[in-house]
Amino acid sequence: MWAAGAVCFFAAWGRSGTLEPDAAYSLDLVVGLILIMLLCDWIIVGPVLRMLFRRRAESEAAPHRGLVHIFVRSLLHIVKVTAIIVCIVATYFLLNTALIRVFKGDRGAVPLPLEPLLFGVLYGLYSLAFDTIAAAARRARRGRRHSAA
DSSP states (O other): OHHHHHHIIIIIITTTTOOOTTOTTHHHHHHHHHHHHHHHIIIIIHHHHHHHTTOOOHHHHOTTSHHHHHHHHHHHHHHHHHHHHHHHHHHHHHHHHHHHHHTTOOTTOOSSOOOHHHHHHHHHHHHHHHHHHHHHHHHHHHHHHHHHO
């Protein structure tokens, strides 16, 4: 979560911190957040967690799996981070729309701008949700494989 908050702080917060539906840079901002978050995960967060918990890299832990497995895992990570950022943007849009309607505000106003703390918390919650879904899918697949054998 701290990395997501830092990425939001350095990459997005300085750009007026808004995700308006009509803003020309909203798509650029979302794509930029995705790319920077991926780089941060691969270059900073992954190695720090491996050193902190004394875990080996996947290529060292299972060299028999090969490059295709590593490519597929990387592709799935890209899809996961993209889905998380899109969910966060959708959450901000929904919260802002609800706040505008509840408090009868101006449609062009942004009552809840993009800010690092909420962005980090939402990133952590959505990441946990996607990891839980992936773990349940793996358990279900293993259960089918063992029952078929």
